[in-house]
Amino acid sequence: MEQIYNWRKNKNDISLHNVEIGSYNEQIGEHNTEIGELNTEIGSIKEKIGSIRETIGEHREQISICENNNRETPYYWVNQWVNNNLPSYSNSFDDSVSQGQYESKLWLKEKLEKIIFTSELYIDVIGSWFGFPLIEMLADVFDIKQIDLYDIDEECHKVTAQYINHFDYDFRIVQFKDFFERKEIRRRQLIINTSSEHMSDIITMKEYYKDYPIKPILAIQSNNYFEVEDHINCVKDVDELIEKNQIEDVLYKGKRSLPLYDRFMVIGKW
Structure with a gap:
């Protein structure tokens, strides 16, 4: 079993x-x-x-x-020069040719080219920074005799000198320091200030510009970015920009809205 x-x-x-x-x-x-x-x-x-x-x-x-x-392009070689000789300005250079700066200057150029000038231009650029790409844009559309640049930063002058060497224009580009210290009487067809938030209003220098046979064209940009410490002269809107600079004959006024602030521009005459 x-x-x-x-x-x-x-x-x-x-x-x-x-x-x-x-x-x-x-x-x-x-x-x-x-x-x-x-x-x-x-x-x-x-x-x-x-x-x-x-x-x-x-x-x-x-x-x-x-x-x-x-x-x-000259921008590559100037960038290399800045990185090698003024490395502390590398970020500033990058900012000067950023998309925002490019579009701001392009906006200015596109509005200015609608104005008819009858002679070679003598231009003042106040708060010029490195001068470019604004000078390149102006040279594309205007017959220029001379551009005077004003910037209190002498290191910026060195960078601008590199640009001048590479672009080799047939008009003069002269660099000055403080715009508000140049007291000689002069005739200018065009006066540009794309950074008026950083300085006093240029109306204080009106007496040093001849207004005959024609008054100079003014092109001024500012913003309402009051939070930045270096912005000592912001405006709340474009009408305040017009009022502060005593623009009587307004040829153009406008606003560009950016993520952090609004940018304003006026073109006109005293």
Whole structure:
């Protein structure tokens, strides 16, 4: 009795284990199917990765082309000079050619070019910073005889000198320090101040400009960014800018809204 019992028990246990083995084999089969599907997906993903890498390579090639093209511009070489000789001004240089500064100067240029000047221009640029890209924009649309630049920072003059050497214009570019200290009487067709928030109103210098046979055109920009410590002369709107500078004949007035503040511009005559 004991022998047959053991026989049957072992046979039954064998059957149960075979059932379990079969179940596990089925699971293995299912997982192998999943592995196959995943391998197919992996293959597809690898193809996508390869395509993405090709696209990255194309972008890197375009970056290389852009960098090479930039080496053909004066801005590249002036930037290199600043980094090597005035590294503390590298951020200031970057700011001077930023998208915001570019658009601000372009706005000025596009409005000024609608004005007809009948002779070669003598231009004063107050708070000139590095002078460019404003000078380049003006040179594209006007017949210029001379531009006088005013900036109290002598390091800015050094950077501007590099620009002057690279652009090599056929008109004169003369650099001065403090605009408010130049007391000689002069005739100017165009007076530009794109940073009036940093200084006193230029109306205080009106007596040093001849107003015959025609009055000079004034182009002034400011903003309402009162929170900046260096902004000592902001305005709340463009009408205040007009009033403070005593512009009587307004040829243009406008506003550009930026993320942190509004920028205002007036073009006109005293």
